[in-house]
Amino acid sequence: MLTNSEENYIKEIYSLEQKHQTDVNTNLLAEKIETKASSVTDMLKKLAKKDLLIYQKYKGAKLNTKGEKVALAVVRKHRLWETFLVEKLNFSWDEVHEIAEQLEHIQSEKLTNELDAFLNFPKVDPHGDPIPDVNGNFATIKTVCLSKLNIDDEGVFVEVKDDSDKFLKYLTKNNITIGAKIKVVDKEDFDNSIKIEIDKKQFNISENVIKNLYLKI
Amino acid sequence: MLTNSEENYIKEIYSLEQKHQTDVNTNLLAEKIETKASSVTDMLKKLAKKDLLIYQKYKGAKLNTKGEKVALAVVRKHRLWETFLVEKLNFSWDEVHEIAEQLEHIQSEKLTNELDAFLNFPKVDPHGDPIPDVNGNFATIKTVCLSKLNIDDEGVFVEVKDDSDKFLKYLTKNNITIGAKIKVVDKEDFDNSIKIEIDKKQFNISENVIKNLYLKI
DNA sequence: ATAAATTTTTAGATAAGTCTAAATTAAAAA
């Protein structure tokens, strides 16, 4: 049995491993968890002792098979609950993250699996992130970052990488919602901003926005 | 913001106050929370300092208005989640208590109220216990303990006072489920057991069972 | 290759919640 804190660390380590494809280092993890580096060191030692990850002093940490399984189980719960909140309880995609942070720690395999069935085994959550199935498997839909597109390219917006409510509210305000067809109208080299078209309306978005939007082309 | 532990104490104090109509004493509370009396004393001091109850050394504790409000909010969540698990996720009434013990601590008023609406504002949980509404009000259905009935009296089983899975499984096995029509066929004075009839089948139940069954007559 | 800067770890402290054992107070029995 793991504590909420342990589960949060493991989930974040998993996420950073996926993103950077390297061992996770202390400072970055501290920043993500919103804690201090010294606390991270303590926790990494503890998780290593519990045989959930490999930890080498000054070198960083890497989940082992057991740790990865835990991470996928927590991610599965997080995304199923987010889906539940949006699909069944009238939440918008910018309101669910914080609550799912709590719900992801509820311990009951039956609950998770019944919830999955109740939602008709959804493949992605409200942010387009894939939901691992009961065995930890998930389909990796091939998506392309909007920054990779050229002028006149278009695609369907299917996944957002920044889950913060601020960012999601900005997207909603500008009609950039999952499923929207986006076309690149113009690109500005000096600041990497681009002009896009959605539903025949055109507007500019900055590099910071672009890098968090993923499309199916 | 209260911790899970604080909420558990407050909920249990509320429940004992309702049952015994007196200040709650340390040892009983310790037994219910499954902890030691010394831990209870520490917690009572803390909750008194947080202005959630009145605590007098050696005299016991009593929730104030603020504490009662917290208790009702936790009870509301507990019973709504139990209802959700049974109504929507195919759980049986003996499987939900432990999970609701966790879910009752999720912090989000919107979640609680949306869940309430999603379930069509249920009045009672799967054990027949009343669910407080958003303002903490609940209908007190007038029920009578089975032990109060005489031979040939009958009523509808609407509430069970012992929520343990062992007891609930026993009831299920004997067709004693919420809504069942129960008739008292015979009473034994020497051990206070009785013979009841449900669906034309008769069988004996002991005093320990009887005192936890409440009927509408 | 050495010095400076950065990252990471260690040492020691704190708060919450729990425990055991001892002391104190209250209640029951003699």
Add this chain to the structure above:
DNA sequence: TTTTTAATTTAGACTTATCTAAAAATTTAT
């Protein structure tokens, strides 16, 4: 009304998760 028993509180310790400040190791720059 003493004495005995039971209930409750206090004292001191432990665990988990966190922090600050200082030390150590690693990386980067000169």
